[in-house]
Structure formats: C-alpha cells, structure tokens
Amino acid sequence: MSSEIRRTMPLLSMSIVMQLTDLTARQIRYYEEHNLIQPHRTAGNRRMFSLNDVDILLEVKDILEQGVNMAEVKRVFAKKNESATKAANKEISDSELREIMREERRQANRMQKTSIRQGDLSRFNRNV
Structure with a gap:
C-alpha cells in the first residue's frame, strides 16, 4: 500500500483529531464548512479524518495564529489546490x-x- 493511500485513509475520530491539533470540535467543523477539509462520514454520520486532514488543520491553525484572516487562508488553499490539479493533469x-x-x-x-x-x-x- 502506497504512502499516499495510507495518508488519505479515514482513520481518526473527532476526539483524536482534537487532541492532535489542539482545536475544538467547533473549530474543526468550521473549517469543514469552509471546505478546507472533507472528512469521510461513516454510516452513522460520524466524521473520520485522515492524516492529510490533520496536516491541513495544523497548517490552517498555524496560518491563523500569524494573524491572517479566514478569507486569505481560503485563497492560499485554493491556489495550492489549483497548482496540484495542474501538475496532476x-x-x-x-x-x-x-x-x-x-x-x-x-x-x-x-x-x-x-x-x-x-x-x-x-x-x-x-x-x-
């Protein structure tokens, strides 16, 4: 199994992600509402996060702690996704x-x- 597949597997519950990132459940849901992360949903509608989701949350947290507003964070991630899409295509x-x-x-x-x-x-x- 490749490293990329392992990093995208939804393995972590909300409580584990909260401990790893030191974010509240409300903050994590807020970042999901702004499409910065897209956690997997179980049959019971519980969020399950991948290692990539945790990395993104930590990156968002770091950027916001530098005093950058949410609109700029979204712009940074949109540009990053655009670059990745171009490279893949x-x-x-x-x-x-x-x-x-x-x-x-x-x-x-x-x-x-x-x-x-x-x-x-x-x-x-x-x-x-």
Whole structure:
C-alpha cells in the first residue's frame, strides 16, 4: 500500500483529531464548512479524518495564529489546490515521451543493462 493511500485513509475520530491539533470540535467543523477539509462520514454520520486532514488543520491553525484572516487562508488553499490539479493533469506529449524513452535507453546502454521499460514498450515502437 502506497504512502499516499495510507495518508488519505479515514482513520481518526473527532476526539483524536482534537487532541492532535489542539482545536475544538467547533473549530474543526468550521473549517469543514469552509471546505478546507472533507472528512469521510461513516454510516452513522460520524466524521473520520485522515492524516492529510490533520496536516491541513495544523497548517490552517498555524496560518491563523500569524494573524491572517479566514478569507486569505481560503485563497492560499485554493491556489495550492489549483497548482496540484495542474501538475496532476499535465500530459506528456508524444515527443516528450519518446525523448524520455531515448534517455532511459542511453543510460541503460552506458550501464550495459536493459532499460526496465524497453521490453514492455518494444512491441509498440520498434524505434525506441
């Protein structure tokens, strides 16, 4: 199981998150109302938080303690989410992919080994 999957698993109850972050339940619900976190809901409608949610709450707490208002906090997180979305949606062009494959092959030849992907991709492109 990858680290990212583990960090997004909803494992922590409200009381545990309150202890970890030193925030009140009301503060945590307020940040949820402002869409800074989106905790998972159980069948009984209880909030369950991930490690990522705790990190966000701690970051919000730190920013607010510096005297920044809530509107600015929301702007900071919106910009951060926008950057992450752009990075996730960036597609590699065919020419960029070919160049990456050529560089991997050059490095493999220098080390006198076969590229990890060479066998998998050779059936698609004979000129790799």
